[in-house]
Amino acid sequence: MSATVISGLGIAAPNGLGTEDYWAATLAGESGLGKVTRFDVDQYPSTVAGEVPGFTAEDHIPSRLMPQTDHMTRLALVAADWAITDSGVNPEQVAEYGFGVVTSASGGAVEFGQRELQNLWSQGKEYVSAYQSFAWFYAVNTGQISIRHKMRGPSGVLLTEQAGGIDTIGQARRHIRKGVPLVVSGGVDAALCPWGWVPQLSTGLMSTESDPARAFLPFGADARGYVTGEGGAILIVEEASHARERGAEHIYGEVAGYGATMDPRPGSGRPPGLRRAAEIALAEAGITPGDVDVVFADASGVPELDRQEAEVLTGIFGPRGVPVTAPKTMTGRLLAGGAALDVATALLALRDRVIPPTTNVPGPAPEYALDLVTGAPREADLRTALVLARGHGGFNAALVVRRAN
Known part of the structure; x- marks a missing residue:
């Protein structure tokens, strides 16, 4: 069976716009968290978020696309442009149905939807x-990316929230095993508006700490x-061959194993599915x-969910048995964009043989028994990384990636 590799990255993150800017900020421990500025957040109990800095859509997006796209889709289009450029591939030189697109989503372009519904309520349908x-x-990122680059291969969108970025890579690999040579995958999300904020508040899982340095630990x-x-x-x-x-300029790593599970229904007495997803990915690799x-790590920041993940890690690797990091x-x-960013970060870590830190956290709670990388990056001869993700609603995903050389 042919190998599947990652040949291009495009990143838009709250602490860096562009792959190398993001990576430099991450290794330096520079946070992109702060008080929300995209809307008036003072009336809500949670006020801190990560906003992508310095993004002027008009500098990147054709004027004809501006009226028909949301902030989320504009970020996704730019990230896709950067990933394609980084890979060195010319979409026009790929077979007509040889370039697919699979992205992840959570609730779609909610900022655009909210604005137009406000227009309807306040001014009328005209x-x-x-x-x-x-x-x-929710499929708009896949659609706009495929249209922009004339990609007519298999396409789709996966709605598994924070786990979606890993699931898209798993789906992309399925297409490649069926003969499609290239697939755009990953996810970009943006829901920093009241319509996207209130549903998250309703879960009771968001931090209400107003100090950005203490809000997410x-x-x-x-x-x-x-x-x-x-x-x-x-x-x-x-596809590796x-x-x-085509003489790819670089290969970031190989997709070696993938696993996905669902949590059992609440009250069933059965354990969450994250460990099984990780074990499937390890076995497949x-x-x-x-x-x-x-x-x-998925690194929820919700104490009960952190405890569950720590038990998975110690159960598989033993107490403090493997370095763990959460650069998020x-x-x-980042909702549907989070796992994709973690995979990209893992690939950069493998490339440069360094583990980025978990900032603001002085150390793990003793009961977790984790070797959590904090404070500063840790140099290591990295060859294999495991990326974990959980999406709201019970989704679990795990991906094993190997260094390219």
Whole structure:
């Protein structure tokens, strides 16, 4: 069976716009969390989020696309452009049906949808954009990326919230095993508006701490919930021999194993499904826990969920048995963009042989028994990384990636 590799990355994150800017900020421990500025947040109990800095859509997006796209889709289009450029592939030179697109989503382009519904309520139907028919839709990123680059291969969208970025890579690999040479995958999300904020508040899981340095502390003794953010990553998933034959400029890593599960219904007495997802991914990669050099944790920041994940990690690897990191403390949880960004970060870590830190957390709570990388990056001869993700509603996903050389 042919190998599947990652040949291109495009990142838009709260602590860096562009892959290398993001990576430099992450290694420096620079956080992108702060008080929300995209709307008036003072009336809500949660006020901190990660916003993508310095993004001027008009500098990147053709004027004809501006009226029909949301902030989320504009970020996704730019990240996809960067990923394609980074891969060195020319979409026009790929077979007509040889380039697919699979992205993750949570609630769609909610900022666009909210604005047009406000126009409807306050001014009437004549003031609602005709683009409302599709611009809010959860599949819009896949659609706009495929149209922009004339990608006519298999496409789709996966709605598994924070787990979605990993699930898209798993789906992309399925397409590649069926003969499609390249697939755009990953996810970018943006829901920093009241319509996107209130549903998250309703879960009771968001942090209400107003100090950005203390709002999101996964695995810490003072953890009090999660902080959301916008952005994510787009990755070019490619069949390995196709990448070699076209002379790909670089290969970030190989997709070695993937697993996905659902949690049982509440009250069933059965354990959550995260451990089983991780074990499936390890088995598919043909490795043992001792072969894993670092884990990029889901890192909820919700104490009970942190405890569950810590039990998974100690159950598989033993107490403090593997370095664990959660660089999402610098970005927040990016909904459908979060796992894709974690995978991209893991690939950069493998490339440069360094584990980025979990910022703001002085150390894990003792009962978790984790080797949590905090304070500063940790150099290590990294060859294999495990990335974990959980989506609201019971979704679990795990991905094993190997260094390219």
